Amino acid sequence: MKILFFGTKNYDREFFDKGLKEEKYKDIDIHYIEPNLTPETAELAHGYDAVCAFVNMDLGKETVDILHEMGVKLILMRCAGYNNVDVDEAKKRGITVMRVPSYSPEAVAEHAMALALTANRHTHKAYIRGRENDFSLSGLLGVNLFHKTAGIVGTGRIGAAMARICHGFGMKVLATDVYHNPSLDFAEYVDFDTLLHEADLISLHCPMTEENHHMINLDSIAKMKDGVILVNTSRGGLIKTDDLIQGIRDGKFFAVGLDVYEEETGFVYEDMSDQILDRSTMARLLSFPNVMVTSHQGFFTKEALEAISHTTLENVITFIEGKESPNTL
Missing domain, CATH: 3.40.50.720 (NAD(P)-binding Rossmann-like Domain)
Incomplete structure (x- = not known):
């Protein structure tokens, strides 16, 4: 062949x-x-x-x-x-x-947690500062994940791996999915609205369908806790990006970690360092100090x-x- x-x-x-x-x-x-x-x-x-x-x-x-x-x-x-x-x-x-x-479900789940930790503790900013001999702590304040509540949206192989990581961090784990994963005996399955209301960390691990397209929008963001951490390593279309940007500007999110995004087709996996991005949405996301963006590398x-x-x-x-x-x- x-x-x-x-x-x-x-x-x-x-x-x-x-x-x-x-x-x-x-x-x-x-x-x-x-x-x-x-x-x-x-x-x-x-x-x-x-x-x-x-x-x-x-x-x-x-x-x-x-x-x-x-x-x-x-x-x-x-x-x-x-x-x-x-x-x-x-x-x-x-x-x-x-x-x-x-x-490798664990590869994606581990990257999801890496995004959450990096965006939360501003590790990327601290690294850049250190290279410039700036060892100040201003703007680097994070929050503990221990004893916080993790909300896992989708508990297939990857979501289940992320749930286990969160459980290992000493977090209470809430999950929402049509199918309940029997291996997650430590997780409590709830409806999506309850998860939005109660989770301190929300991680998306569901496939892209017509039903869940833009499941993260102004309405769902309004139901989240103030200071929530949001991570998406699944599909960019799960989040309505303009609404996410509005939520970031309104101070709703403590941190956001994105490995996927709606505009990724065309420049993901490509070196664009010598070009000006012609799509303002990505440029706006990259401008926020509490947003961590990677190039669809969760599998890598x-x-x-x-x-x-x-x-x-x-x-x-x-x-x-x-x-x-x-x-x-």
């Missing part, structure tokens, strides 16, 4: 090439290219059986239609999220879409990259052999 690998970074090539050394993958041929998969680049897939894409790429109807015209039969998402993929159009065109539903650990490459290659074998897979959308 010939696969065109879009949006290649050096770490992608390193871990996939390592995986390809296994004998059972000898019939898989991967060609790596730097451009992301978009309607403008989809024609590059001519002559390939499959494409490999990531969460920051555009696999909407137009892209899928072009891939179909190019003869592509398989879309491999090397990630868990697929809200950027028109799955219905792919099915209509006879294209199979497969993903990596779980790679050695263990997670190994799992992503392994599962993706296994998805290829499953497709070639015509077997059913729970990773198929």
Whole structure:
């Protein structure tokens, strides 16, 4: 099988090439290219059986239609999220879409807690000050998490891992989800409004759906405690960014940690240091001293990259052999 690998970074090539050394993958041929998969680049897939894409790429109807015209039969998402993929159009065109539903839940959960701690204790600011020989403490005041209440929105693998971390910090853990995770016997399941009212730290770990799009908005923010810490390592669309900015300006949040955001497509994973951001929302978020922003790196650990490459290659074998897979959308 010939696969065109879009949006290649050096770490992608390193871990996939390592995986390809296994004998059972000898019939898989991967060609790596730097451009992301978009309607403008989809024609590059001519002559390939499959494409490999990531969460920051555009696999909407137009892209899928072009891939179909190019003869592509398989879309491999090397990630868990697929809200950027028109799955219905792919099915209509006879294209199979497969993903990596779980790679390292702990990687994302640990990053979520790192965001909470960094934004809370202003570690990023303290580091920059120290490099300038400024060791003053003004503006670095934080709050204890011990004996505070954590609100976990979504208790799948990642949310459950975050719940366990919070429990280990000595926090009371509230959770909200349609399905109650039986492994979280220390957590109390409540409705979303109760969680908003009672949580000192709110961490989002739910998938992106029509129902929860912009679940964090002016109305839900108003129900939160004053001085709440908000973390999002799930999907940018869960938060209505303009409303979040208004809440930050109103002093509602003690700290905000974001690894995902609505405007990330296009410049996430890219070096934009010599450019002026043409989207004011991101610039405004970066201007707040109590906001910590990272570039969708929650997944970015050695263990997670190994799992992503392994599962993706296994998805290829499953497709070639015509077997059913729970990773198929």
